[in-house]
Amino acid sequence: MKLTPKKIIEFVESLKFDTKTKLIPAVVQDYKDNTILMLAYMNKESLIKTLQTKKMWYYSRSRKKLWMKGEQSGHLQLVKQVYIDCDNDCLLFKVKQVGEASCHTGYRSCFYRKLDSKGNLKIIAKKIFDPKKVYTL
Amino acid sequence: MKLTPKKIIEFVESLKFDTKTKLIPAVVQDYKDNTILMLAYMNKESLIKTLQTKKMWYYSRSRKKLWMKGEQSGHLQLVKQVYIDCDNDCLLFKVKQVGEASCHTGYRSCFYRKLDSKGNLKIIAKKIFDPKKVYTL
Numbered sequence: 001m002k003l004t005p006k007k008i009i010e011f012v013e014s015l016k017f018d019t020k021t022k023l024i025p026a027v028v029q030d031y032k033d034n035t036i037l038m039l040a041y042m043n044k045e046s047l048i049k050t051l052q053t054k055k056m057w058y059y060s061r062s063r064k065k066l067w068m069k070g071e072q073s074g075h076l077q078l079v080k081q082v083y084i085d086c087d088n089d090c091l092l093f094k095v096k097q098v099g100e101a102s103c104h105t106g107y108r109s110c111f112y113r114k115l116d117s118k119g120n121l122k123i124i125a126k127k128i129f130d131p132k133k134v135y136t137l
Numbered sequence: 138m139k140l141t142p143k144k145i146i147e148f149v150e151s152l153k154f155d156t157k158t159k160l161i162p163a164v165v166q167d168y169k170d171n172t173i174l175m176l177a178y179m180n181k182e183s184l185i186k187t188l189q190t191k192k193m194w195y196y197s198r199s200r201k202k203l204w205m206k207g208e209q210s211g212h213l214q215l216v217k218q219v220y221i222d223c224d225n226d227c228l229l230f231k232v233k234q235v236g237e238a239s240c241h242t243g244y245r246s247c248f249y250r251k252l253d254s255k256g257n258l259k260i261i262a263k264k265i266f267d268p269k270k271v272y273t274l
Contacts, residue, residue, distance in 0.1 A: 001254050003252075003255075003256040010256070014258075033171070034170070034171035034173075035171070036164060039162060039176075039222065081251060082251065083248040083250060083252070085175065086240050086242050086244075086247045086249070087247070090248075092173055103223050105223050107223070110223045111220040111229045112220075112223070114218060114219065115148065115218075117139070119141065120144075121151075121221065
């Protein structure tokens with residue numbers, strides 16, 4: 001996938017970013033086994049950077065700035081496929097997760113807790129890395 | 138999964154609904170083959186109804202009201218598993234999709250369009266039903 005600047009702008013302009021936040025949610029899925037890794041938000045700039053570089057860029061609502069996934073940890077997400085939903089207001093990216101883990105807690109997926117039959121949250125995965133050793137902030 | 142009212146409230150109160158919209162996004166995935174079917178939003182009431190009935194209920198931002206998935210089409214979504222993400226601000230539901238198709242356009246998934254190598258959107262699925270015959274509004 002090698003997109004011209006014109007095609008990138010055409011695609012970005014076809015989307016419905018939230019009228020207030022100017023963001024669009026992006027679901028991120030492993031391109032091989034379809035595990036959902038995370039959900040994050042993009043503004044136009046982060047989506048353009050994602051399509052230009054084929055690496056996932058997001059907009060952090062808490063830090064109010066762009067960030068490239070893996071910029072600290074090295075756990076980049078390489079874009080394999082891009083989908084949009086019926087309403088043009090949600091994106092789906094199938095990616096190759098470098099280092100296997102997408103979650104800053106060290107788990108492969110951010111969805112590592114499941115409601116059990118009694119209504120308690122249970123951790124259903126094993127940590128792939130120790131966040132204290134990866135994030136030095 | 139049979140949850141007591143106390144456990145349902147405990148779970149709902151542990152989540153971070155958006156401070157402005159009072160909504161939380163829910164990613165919906167087929168429980169058998171992990172296809173992502175759709176993304177929609179829930180408020181507290183729709184989440185409580187979902188956990189009580191084991192059928193997916195959402196909050197429609199355009200119609201500003203609760204809706205049960207399949208209330209018109211019969212294409213209910215039956216809850217199989219519930220996950221939350223690391224930040225407590227996104228839900229993942231694995232469901233059994235009655236009638237196979239989750240999208241109101243007649244496709245199985247709302248993500249039926251993919252960006253091709255030249256930057257054009259291509260429909261990558263076949264319609265399961267004709268929306269004109271299912272929705273009579």
